[in-house]
Structure formats: C-alpha cells, structure tokens
Amino acid sequence: MALSDQEYIRYSRQVMLSQIGEQGQTKLKSSHIIVVGLGGLGCPALQYLAAAGIGELTLIDDDVVDLSNLQRQVLYRSNHIGKAKVDAAEQQLYGLNAQVKITSINKKVEQADLAKRLINADLLLDCTDNASSRYFINKACQQARVALVSAAAIGGNGQLAVFNFAQQKSPCYRCLYPDLDKQIGTSLNCQNAGVLGPVLGVMGSLQAIEAIKLLTQPEQVKANSLMLFDAWQLKFNEVKLNTNRLCVNCS
Numbered sequence: 001m002a003l004s005d006q007e008y009i010r011y012s013r014q015v016m017l018s019q020i021g022e023q024g025q026t027k028l029k030s031s032h033i034i035v036v037g038l039g040g041l042g043c044p045a046l047q048y049l050a051a052a053g054i055g056e057l058t059l060i061d062d063d064v065v066d067l068s069n070l071q072r073q074v075l076y077r078s079n080h081i082g083k084a085k086v087d088a089a090e091q092q093l094y095g096l097n098a099q100v101k102i103t104s105i106n107k108k109v110e111q112a113d114l115a116k117r118l119i120n121a122d123l124l125l126d127c128t129d130n131a132s133s134r135y136f137i138n139k140a141c142q143q144a145r146v147a148l149v150s151a152a153a154i155g156g157n158g159q160l161a162v163f164n165f166a167q168q169k170s171p172c173y174r175c176l177y178p179d180l181d182k183q184i185g186t187s188l189n190c191q192n193a194g195v196l197g198p199v200l201g202v203m204g205s206l207q208a209i210e211a212i213k214l215l216t217q218p219e220q221v222k223a224n225s226l227m228l229f230d231a232w233q234l235k236f237n238e239v240k241l242n243t244n245r246l247c248v249n250c251s
C-alpha cells in the first residue's frame, strides 16, 4: 500500500519525522483503531487519529450530543445538539479526512459485538467514563490480545495507561482498579464532579500519541505504567504497574 502524491503532501510533516517516515505512514494507513466513547477524550483522540491518516476507525457510542457537552467535546457544534454522537463525529471526521474509512456503531459497547470487531483491530482506545464499560472493554481486549490505551479525567486531573496485551504478562485495567464494581453508581464522573475541558484535550491527545507509537514505534510505548496529570500543578507523575495476583482477570 504505497502513498499517493496527495497523501505525501497531506502527511508530509509527520512523514519527515525519522520515527514515522514513509514506512510508518503506510503502517498507519493499513491500521484499524476502535474508539469507544465519543466524549471529551474520544473527540480530541479521534480528531488527531483521522488527521494522522489511520486507515480505519470504528466509533462506538450510544449517546446524543447535549448542550452541556460542548464545553469539552471538541468535535461537536451547536447544530449537532440532539444528534447521535457517532453520526456527528463521523461527519466531522470525514470533513477533515475523507480517506479514512469510518464505521459508526450507535450502541452501548456491551451490545456492539466487540469481540468480533477486535479480531480485525490493531488497538482500542477506551474513552468511556464508567467502570462497567471499562471492565468490559478491558476483558475483551485482554482476551483478544489487542492493546488497550486507557485514559480518564476528572476535575483538573487526568490519567493514562497503556496495556499491551500482545505481550505476555501484561497487567490489565482490573489489576490497577480491582474494586470499581462496588463504587458503580456512587463513583465520581464528569457529570457529577465537573472537569476542566482542556484536561480532556491533553489526555485524549496522549491517547492518540500512544496509539500512533504503538503502530509505528511500539518499543517506545510506556506500557505497564500509569501516567498521572495534574493540571492545577502542571505536573506529570508516573506510577509503575504490576500484575495483581488477586486480579479476577489475571489470576
């Protein structure tokens, strides 16, 4: 799959990077990424992935655009209010780069045939905002041995973790958070605790960065670590992740 003249021009600023090059760009073109959750994380991540020339994107979300989303969900415009997020996002992403093949699934991830879709996917971005979806996605990626790029944000804080399930002995999301089940219904999220919009931009952009690296420079990806971002202090901290012997998925 060689690059056309138009593609050379469109992607010239990243093809000229030694870490990407023509080979890396061709790899991005032949790659398929699943993005679950088209909110504050999914919007910036998708925008950068489509712009970077990922060949195929599958979008999964069952929500519609709400007025209160526009503060941070940067793909949507006021005239998208009431429209399915997958449809509004697809329209915006095609406007940005019509060469990307987009499949939109207007369903909850639990009803979206995820296991089947993961067979043909290179990696998945978890941009959801609740524990049950995160557990479901984590388990599906672990079973399919597809790399999972997970992020979250609340208030002025964000976190990012890459679980490279293609590797033996990778920890999983549940090794990190074994007991979110017990908090379902009571846990904080953006809806009840608020979030600074650009924090989601930072974390979603980091997901896109790690996705592009997983496809082109996998050895550079920080797997098995949790990156914590504090916007108020403008600081990143890194925590090493290990497999949890008590994890219900890994033990």
Ligand SMILES: [Zn+2]
Binding pocket: 171, 172, 173, 174, 175, 176, 243, 244, 247, 248, 249, 250
């Ligand atoms: Zn685990």
